[in-house]
Amino acid sequence: MTIETCAKVNLTLEVLRRREDGFHELATVFQAIDLTDRLTFRRADSLSLEVRGVPVPSDSRNLVHRAATLLARTYGIEPAVHIRIDKRIPVGAGLGGGSGNAAGALAGLARFWDLPTSDDELAGLAATLGSDCAFFIRGGAAVGRGRGELLEPLPTLTGYSLLLLGPRESVSTPAVYRALQGFRPDAGAATELLAAGLRSGAVPPPSAWLVNDLAEPAARVSARVAEDAEILAREAPGCAMLSGSGGAWFLVTEPERAEALRLELATIWPTRPMWLVRPVAWGQRVL
Ligand code: C5P
Numbered sequence: 001m002t003i004e005t006c007a008k009v010n011l012t013l014e015v016l017r018r019r020e021d022g023f024h025e026l027a028t029v030f031q032a033i034d035l036t037d038r039l040t041f042r043r044a045d046s047l048s049l050e051v052r053g054v055p056v057p058s059d060s061r062n063l064v065h066r067a068a069t070l071l072a073r074t075y076g077i078e079p080a081v082h083i084r085i086d087k088r089i090p091v092g093a094g095l096g097g098g099s100g101n102a103a104g105a106l107a108g109l110a111r112f113w114d115l116p117t118s119d120d121e122l123a124g125l126a127a128t129l130g131s132d133c134a135f136f137i138r139g140g141a142a143v144g145r146g147r148g149e150l151l152e153p154l155p156t157l158t159g160y161s162l163l164l165l166g167p168r169e170s171v172s173t174p175a176v177y178r179a180l181q182g183f184r185p186d187a188g189a190a191t192e193l194l195a196a197g198l199r200s201g202a203v204p205p206p207s208a209w210l211v212n213d214l215a216e217p218a219a220r221v222s223a224r225v226a227e228d229a230e231i232l233a234r235e236a237p238g239c240a241m242l243s244g245s246g247g248a249w250f251l252v253t254e255p256e257r258a259e260a261l262r263l264e265l266a267t268i269w270p271t272r273p274m275w276l277v278r279p280v281a282w283g284q285r286v287l
Contacts, residue, residue: 001112002040005104005284006032006139007095007277008132009162009243009250012194014187015180015213023131023147024177027191029198030096030132030148031157032139033277035164037087037097038287039064039104041112044082047072053087056098063102063129070125071106075115090273092170094214094244096136102129103136104284111286123151132244139283143195154198157279160206161258165265166273167247168224176245179217187213206252207238218246231268236261 008030016025037053049058049065060066064083072079083105089097103126110117119137126133127149134149135142141154190209197203219226225246232240232249240251253261258276265274 001108002038002287003104003108003284004036004038004287005100006136006280006282007035007089007097007100008032008135008139009095009164009241010212011141011157011252012191012209013212013214013244014189014191015183016187017183018180024180025146026144026148027188028144028148029141029154029191029194030135030144031141031279032136032281032283033162033164034280035089035095035275035277037085037089037101037104039101039108040084040086041108042082042084044080047079048082050082050084051087052084054091056087056091063098063133064105066129067102067105067126068109070129071109071113071115074125075113075117077113077115081109081112090166090170090248092172093167093248094171094173094242094246095164095248096132096244099126099130099133100136100284102126102133107137107284108286123149136283140281141198141279143191152195154195155201156281157198157203159203159254160252160279161255162277162279163251163253163258163262163265164243164275164277165228165249165251165269166275168228168272169222169247171218171222171225171246173245175221176214176218179220180213181217184213205238210239210241210252212242212244214245215242218242222247235265235268
């Protein structure tokens with residue numbers, strides 16, 4: 001059995017405050033996109049993982065390994081499966097690739113092992129693996145609150161293409177949160193504005209809501225992110241934003257403009273991976 005798992009961008013990402021438990025209270029709009037990885041499950045005597053495409057660990061440091069173990073333990077069964085991960089989503093990019101893989105492993109293995117479970121239950125398990133992991137159980141678009149695990153589904157963004165720029169270096173999420181220097185008093189407003197627009201079907205232009213409170217701290221942590229920020233503010237004002245804690249960027253553009261924009265940016269970064277992607281209404285699916 002093979003499944004496909006999405007990446008995401010944060011169309012808004014607002015940090016409200018630091019919490020007692022060390023995490024940060026967020027208001028964010030997640031949007032799943034059709035840049036995907038594949039997970040293939042095969043019956044085996046014990047749990048093993050094989051990762052192709054990018055060098056990531058295949059032991060219990062891998063979120064998919066932890067997801068399989070967690071699901072099997074929850075249902076009192078042996079995690080007897082071989083999982084092959086074919087990766088295209090860059091890691092350490094703020095695109096949620098590893099979280100999507102883990103959510104896909106939970107939902108996919110629940111089917112593979114024929115377990116009596118529900119999306120709510122799977123999302124609860126996913127939330128223990130990572131703050132943005134629960135989002136990928138249903139995917140599409142959603143407001144994320146709390147650590148990002150309290151989700152309210154939204155209609156998917158339509159009428160725009162997204163041009164993704166791969167990270168020039170991977171960025172450590174905890175380091176970015178540590179580099180935050182304060183909180184905006186109106187944090188949360190952009191998320192409300194976009195969420196209301198998506199619900200009503202009248203989305204204001206991206207310049208009205210495109211915000212990421214992690215962009216500045218990420219630029220303090222990574223010189224590459226700082227350089228990208230400067231170039232994109234000049235080349236694509238009002239439509240480019242860092243995804244999550246970086247270092248991938250995305251540009252929100254009318255579909256007709258997307259290819260010209262890609263060609264223009266390719267003159268600045270000739271070897272940088274770029275993907276023209278679409279918002280999608282799912283998070284993972286069986287192929
Ligand atoms: O939950 P996840 O493993 O994705 O979080 C990685 C790190 O990012 C956390 O250990 C924490 O330092 C930071 N984080 C945070 N507030 C959030 C999400 C993540 O401070 N809402």
